[in-house]
Amino acid sequence: MREKFSTYFELRDACYKSGCPICRLLDRRIHDYLESLMYEGVNATSVRVKLRDALGFCHTHACKAIKLGDALGVAIIYEDLLQLVAKQLGEGQMPQQAIACPACSLRRVFEQSYGRTLREFLADDEFQQALQSSDGLCLAHLHQLSSQEKTIALPEWLITLVRQKIQQRRRRLAEFLRKQDVQAKNERLSEGEATACEDAIDFLVGTNE
Amino acid sequence: MRRRNRLSGWDERIIDGFLGLLSRITEDSSKSRDPRVKFVGYHELLKLLGESGCPVCTIIHRSLLHYLNVVFIEQLTAPEFREPLQDSLGYCPKHSTLVRLAAKKKLPRMGIAVVYEDLLEQVEMRLEKHEGIPIPSTCPLCGIENDLEEYAVQLIADYCGDEELQQHYLVSDGACLPHLRMMIAKLEGEPRKFLFSAEKQILDRLTGNLQEFMRKQDHRYSKDAMTDAEASSWKQAVHFLVGE
Numbered sequence: 001m002r003e004k005f006s007t008y009f010e011l012r013d014a015c016y017k018s019g020c021p022i023c024r025l026l027d028r029r030i031h032d033y034l035e036s037l038m039y040e041g042v043n044a045t046s047v048r049v050k051l052r053d054a055l056g057f058c059h060t061h062a063c064k065a066i067k068l069g070d071a072l073g074v075a076i077i078y079e080d081l082l083q084l085v086a087k088q089l090g091e092g093q094m095p096q097q098a099i100a101c102p103a104c105s106l107r108r109v110f111e112q113s114y115g116r117t118l119r120e121f122l123a124d125d126e127f128q129q130a131l132q133s134s135d136g137l138c139l140a141h142l143h144q145l146s147s148q149e150k151t152i153a154l155p156e157w158l159i160t161l162v163r164q165k166i167q168q169r170r171r172r173l174a175e176f177l178r179k180q181d182v183q184a185k186n187e188r189l190s191e192g193e194a195t196a197c198e199d200a201i202d203f204l205v206g207t208n209e
Numbered sequence: 210m211r212r213r214n215r216l217s218g219w220d221e222r223i224i225d226g227f228l229g230l231l232s233r234i235t236e237d238s239s240k241s242r243d244p245r246v247k248f249v250g251y252h253e254l255l256k257l258l259g260e261s262g263c264p265v266c267t268i269i270h271r272s273l274l275h276y277l278n279v280v281f282i283e284q285l286t287a288p289e290f291r292e293p294l295q296d297s298l299g300y301c302p303k304h305s306t307l308v309r310l311a312a313k314k315k316l317p318r319m320g321i322a323v324v325y326e327d328l329l330e331q332v333e334m335r336l337e338k339h340e341g342i343p344i345p346s347t348c349p350l351c352g353i354e355n356d357l358e359e360y361a362v363q364l365i366a367d368y369c370g371d372e373e374l375q376q377h378y379l380v381s382d383g384a385c386l387p388h389l390r391m392m393i394a395k396l397e398g399e400p401r402k403f404l405f406s407a408e409k410q411i412l413d414r415l416t417g418n419l420q421e422f423m424r425k426q427d428h429r430y431s432k433d434a435m436t437d438a439e440a441s442s443w444k445q446a447v448h449f450l451v452g453e
Contacts, residue, residue, distance in 0.1 A: 055386070059303075059451040071443045072426050078446035079419045085386065085450070086412040092405050094390050139298070139332065143342045159336055166333045173326040180319055197312045200325035204299045204332075204345075 007117045008127070015130035020138035022114045023207040029110050030103055034065050038073035048080065050102050056081050058101035060208065107208070115144055122155065131158075135199075136165035138206040169203060172196040250364055251374075258377040261445075263385035265361040266453035272357050273304070273350060277311040281320030291324070293349040299328050301348035362391045369400035375407070382445065383411035385452040415449065418442035 014021035041047045051057075056078065057065055065074055088095045099105075121127045137145065142162060146154050176193045178184055192199070257264040284290045294300075300308055311317045335343045365384065368374045369392070384392060389408055396404060419442040425433050 056447070056450045062447045062451045066444055066447055072423065074447060075419055075423050075426075075443040078443065078450070079416060079423065081450060082412055082416045082419065082446055086409055086416060089405055089409045089412065092402075094393055095386065139342065139345075143344065146342045154342070159339075163333055163336050166329050166336075170326055170329050170333070173322045173329070177319065177322050177326070180315075197318055197321045197325060198309055200322075200329055201299065201305050201308060201312075204325070204328065205302045205305045208302055 002120060004121070007113060008121055011114060011117055011121075012127055012130045015127075015134035017134075019135055019202060020141055020206060021131075021134055022111065022118070022141045023138055023202070025114055026107055026110055027207060030061065030064065030107055031068075033103060033106055034061070034068055035070075038065070038068060038070035042073045042076050047102075048077070050099065051077060052081065052084060053098040054101050055085070055095060055097045056101075057103055061101055061103035064103075111144075115141070119145060122158070128157070132161060136162055136203075138202060139204050140206040166203070169196065169200050173200060247368075247371075251368055251371075254364055254368070255374065255377050258374075258381040261382055261441075262448065262453050263382065263388055264365070265358060265384055265388040266448075268361040269354055269357045270307075270453060273307055273354060274311060276350075276353065277307060278314070278317050281311060281317040281324065285320045285323060291327070294324065295328065295331055296346040297348050298332065298343060298345040299325065300350050301345075304348055304350040304354075307350070358388070358391070362388060363395065366392050366395040366400070369396060369404060375403060378407050379410060381411070382415075383408050383449075385448060386450050387452050412449070415442060415445055419446055 010025055011021055014024045017024055037047060056062060085095045142154075172190075172192045173196045176189060176196045179187050179189055179193065254264060257267050260267065280287070280290050299305065308321060312321050332343055335341075365374075383389070389404070392404060393401060418436075418439045422435065422439045422442050424430055425435050425439070
């Protein structure tokens with residue numbers, strides 16, 4: 001096993017927060033990327049050339065850029081793109097994307113890096129302890145992990161952990177449903193029960209939308 | 210050749226109840242409609258052009274949200290709904306966003322809790338049997354969305370030469386770039402030329418609003434009144450390129 005490095009510590013710390021640790025870190029990375037791009041990269045030539053080639057961000061990341069709320073940054077980038085598209089439409093041509101969304105490309109790189117690190121330290125006691133106290137990986141990242149483990153199946157303790165986390169989620173959903181009944185109208189929903197539906201969806205598909 | 214219809218009769222009835230015009234999805238969509246015959250879909254389209262955003266995106270978004278509200282409340286035990294969902298282990302990430310939106314209301318939320326509890330049980334059972342991490346099959350809503358998209362794009366393409374529609378189109382927000390691409394691919398001659406020139410005009414208007422919005426961010430002009438169109442132009446610009 002390699003010496004522990006920053007990605008390991010990031011992953012370990014993310015286990016002590018809510019949701020799939022990989023999804024959480026990827027969301028953070030993309031948020032930071034978009035925030036720094038809007039704050040200090042809007043006029044950087046290399047950034048703008050990439051965005052022109054990609055015709056802006058994909059739907060998911062464009063919506064994330066809107067949510068950041070930096071209206072002027074978005075306006076500067078997209079005014080340029082609209083002019084480019086209008087020019088081509090004026091010439092009777094349909095604009096085409098030359099490269100993929102830059103945020104998607106970055107996300108893929110980080111996703112692979114976190115996946116590699118997770119696999120590398122899966123046998124580490126400290127990391128196992130962190131994973132035990134986490135909400136567990138989402139199904140998409142579990143699948144990614146199992147497809148990377150070409151020769152070895154996922155360890156039994158991890159499968160058991162995933163099953164325990166699923167059972168917890170099912171219990172919260174069942175409690176949420178029980179408390180919808182008129183006979184339980186005076187019982188308050190706990191925080192976990194109130195978000196049980198969203199949590200179940202996040203487990204099945206991750207949080208990249 | 211008749212186009213393969215992905216919407217089952219069951220799915221279609223649910224959506225049809227909402228728009229009242231989608232029964233035509235099952236018709237041969239490769240055959241153009243007679244533009245002199247204006248049916249309910251045409252008038253719905255004119256109404257949508259009066260609203261903000263891409264009309265194709267609006268048809269898809271509203272129909273899918275309606276579909277989810279109906280199935281999670283009224284069709285919870287229908288095998289036509291539950292069986293494909295068990296294979297796909299819920300919806301894809303894109304359509305799960307719509308499910309999260311539907312979950313904001315109490316009644317569909319209860320249905321969502323029932324369905325997702327069942328899906329989690331399925332995953333747990335597979336893990337218990339050591340069948341490995343389950344791989345979801347195709348999202349059922351993706352097929353429905355493709356059909357709705359095809360329907361709405363074809364509807365605009367069919368009436369693109371109609372004068373009344375052209376007038377409405379020119380003052381609307383137009384179609385987003387992905388849907389414009391699909392429409393252009395279906396058109397030739399004058400209607401194709403019209404669509405290129407109309408979208409160019411719409412885009413020039415949007416760019417003008419965007420430039421005004423940017424100018425008014427400068428402290429020297431910050432006291433100049435901003436119109437609603439200027440204030441929302443930065444979001445509209447994004448949605449033009451990627452859809453709603």
